[in-house]
Amino acid sequence: MKDSRIESVVSYGKIFSAFKLLTGATLLTVISGIATTKIIAIVAGTNGIALVGLYRNLISMVVTILGMGMSTVIVQRISTTNDIDTRNEFVRIAIIFLLFQIVVVVMLSMFFSETISLWMFGSHADSSHSLWIKIVLLMAIGAMIMQTMIAVLNGSVNLKPITIIKVVSSIATLIMVYPLIKTGGIGLAMVVGSGGMVGACIGVIKVQRIYGLKFSNLLATVRSSNFLLRLPVSGYLSLHPIVMTTTFLSIQVIVNNCYGVDGLGFYNAVTTIETTSVMLIMSSVRSYYLPVLGQLDSQVDKEVFVNRMITMLVIFMLPVSVCLILGAKYILWVLYSEKFVPAANLLALQSMVLMLHAYGWCYAFYLNHKAHYGTYLMFDGVWAAFLIGGVWYLSSHGFPLIAVFINYLMASLIVTSLYIVVIRKRYGTGMLHKRNIKLGLTMLFAGILSFLISQKCGLLVQIVYFSAIVAYTYYLILKYIFQEPVAEIV
Secondary structure, eight states: OHHHHHHHHHOHHHHHHHHHHHHHHHHHHHHHHHHHHHHHHHHHHHHHHHHHHHHHHHHHHHHHHHHTTHHHHHHHHHHTOOOHHHHHHHHHHHHHHHHHHHHHHHHHHHHSHHHHHHHHHGGGOOHHHHHHHHHHHHHHHHHHHHHHHHHHHHHTTOHHHHHHHHHHHHHHHHHHHHHHHTTOHHHHHHHHHHHHHHHHHHHHHHHHHHHOOOHHHHHHHHHSTTTGGGSSOOHHHHHHHHHHHHHHHHHHHHHHHHHHHHHHHHHHHHHHHHHHHHHHHHHHHHHHHHHHHHHOOOHHHHHHHHHHHHHHHHHHHHHHHHHHHHTHHHHHHHHTOGGGGGGHHHHHHHHHHHHHHHHHHHHHHHHHHTTOHHHHHHHHHHHHHHHHHHHHHHHHTTOOTHHHHHHHHHHHHHHHHHHHHHHHHHHOGGGSOHHHHHHHHHHHHHHHHHHHHHHHSOHHHHHHHHHHHHHHHHHHIIIIISSOOGGGGO
């Protein structure tokens, strides 16, 4: 009876169903993003790619820092609350906090755009850069609203509205990218947030239809005696976005200062492809993973679910990683232009990092589910320290740009290893099934071999090798996803 309950809640079939629902939408989002990036690369070149990368990270930094971990807490609170009144009240609290965030962003845009411009562009900053930063900050409002609406929908496992928001926002960006870029620097500043504005409008409409929010109810919530105590904010989660977004933006600033705008363009192109690949695989189940964890009571159920999620992510990440490694120069040429082909080895190295995401991502969200935010912050703090320290040292001592990506790979490998050791020690060895250890070692071997083949062998050998990887992936799908391994529960 216990086994049947587990199979009905955390089975591969359930996970795969969510994957199929969201993969199509994610794929459309990725294709739109690729086309958008291609247009930017052709029209604005490496300089345009570099600026867009900086602006996107600035928006991400503002949204995540001011969010103070709100989105994660929203998903956690809503998914673990069965009482409708309690859930509605918490949604109202989240909306009120969102309004506070918007006020802060407007103030940043009005009074601190010049300061931010000087930090990002240094001696090259001028009045036009300050104006662009002001616009970027205002565009962050759309991303902020969209993020909150998606979190609310995610908590109640409303997957279809989430897919609509993401697809429409990405298509809107694609439609607007060319006319905006033709306007110059202002257009580049608007591109990064145009889709977010559209997604924000759709998100507000969807949440309003589900929860029926009223201004009078918001005021009543604010006036309640314990309002501040119920804000969806965690101290550790508040620090986490500050650490992570500052890390990403700082690395971009270091790369820009040490390797120039072309080096930054290569860096942003490579990291964008990696991020897109992660989104293609992991975002498809991201909206399903954390809410389901919140609905499971037994630790055994959770262990089974976590292991099955890791298995599925590893299986689907394997051919993606190998494809990126083998076809790095072709992918860069197709997605950007021939000017980006010299970054092929950088992309091959960065693609090996993908193989580590399945483990780190699942364990990170498990810590969030457990509300162990301090441990979560510790892991990412260690990763950030390795990353920034390594990039600063390597760039300041004249190492080539490829050393930055080797450092990225080593930092990710170290932190993933720490995740595995600590998670198994704290929550039990059942958090990492032997099957996933074997799959992880297989992926590591496949990644190293792929890199060697890409460097030493011709196109025919690469095609044969990739075909073998695809066949092996199909075998793993048949073995694990379409055959429920009940034995692992025991």
